Amino acid sequence: MLRKVxxxxxxxxxxxxxxxxxxxxxxxxxxxxxxxxxxxRDKVMSLGDIAIYTTDDxxxxxxxxxxVFAFTEGKPVDVKNFANDAxxxxxxGKILPEFDSERxxxxxxxxxxxxYNILLAAGFTKFAQELESAEKPAExxxxx
Numbered sequence: 166m167l168r169k170v171x172x173x174x175x176x177x178x179x180x181x182x183x184x185x186x187x188x189x190x191x192x193x194x195x196x197x198x199x200x201x202x203x204x205x206r207d208k209v210m211s212l213g214d215i216a217i218y219t220t221d222d223x224x225x226x227x228x229x230x231x232x233v234f235a236f237t238e239g240k241p242v243d244v245k246n247f248a249n250d251a252x253x254x255x256x257x258g259k260i261l262p263e264f265d266s267e268r269x270x271x272x273x274x275x276x277x278x279x280x281y282n283i284l285l286a287a288g289f290t291k292f293a294q295e296l297e298s299a300e301k302p303a304e305x306x307x308x309x
Contacts, residue, residue: 166226167292168213170195170284173203179212179283195287212280217273218265226277227293229261232292233281236260241285242278253278 169182171192181191183200190203203209216223233242236259247253251272257264257274284292 168211170212171203172210172212172280174208174210176201176207179280179287182211189207195283217277218268219261219263220265221263224261224263225293229277230281230284230292231288232260233278234285234292239285239290244278245273253284 171180171182171190173180173192180201180203181194181195182190183193184191188205189211191200191229192203192209193200193252212226215226217226217229232257241294244253253274254266257277258266
């Protein structure tokens with residue numbers, strides 16, 4: 166499911182991929198349900214393609230979001246509640262202790278929490294499993 170959720174550079178929020186046109190994608194805002202075009206010139210990134218740097222291998226975003234969901238017990242993260250960036254990094258370190266503190270920036274953590282809150286409000290509860298289940302039917306249909 167995260168493969169069909171995209172972020173568009175320069176536009177706030179997250180969008181669900183609805184359809185594909187000749188030189189554009191039709192996307193729907195997860196926040197308000199409005200459909201807008203995303204043109205070829207727009208930088209569109211699927212959440213399924215994003216990973217977080219760790220000290221070992223990179224961890225897919227779906228796995229990180231599952232860890233955030235488990236740590237917060239399914240509640241949103243209030244980014245404004247942190248006194249400073251160091252407190253936010255410490256909180257993220259409790260969720261994902263193996264994150265690479267040199268390559269993961271404060272803005273990355275803030276954006277991850279923001280995306281988590283948007284996805285949670287849109288009804289997502291299992292991030293990595295939804296990604297896997299979305300890929301399995303496609304693989305099965307290719308084999309038939």
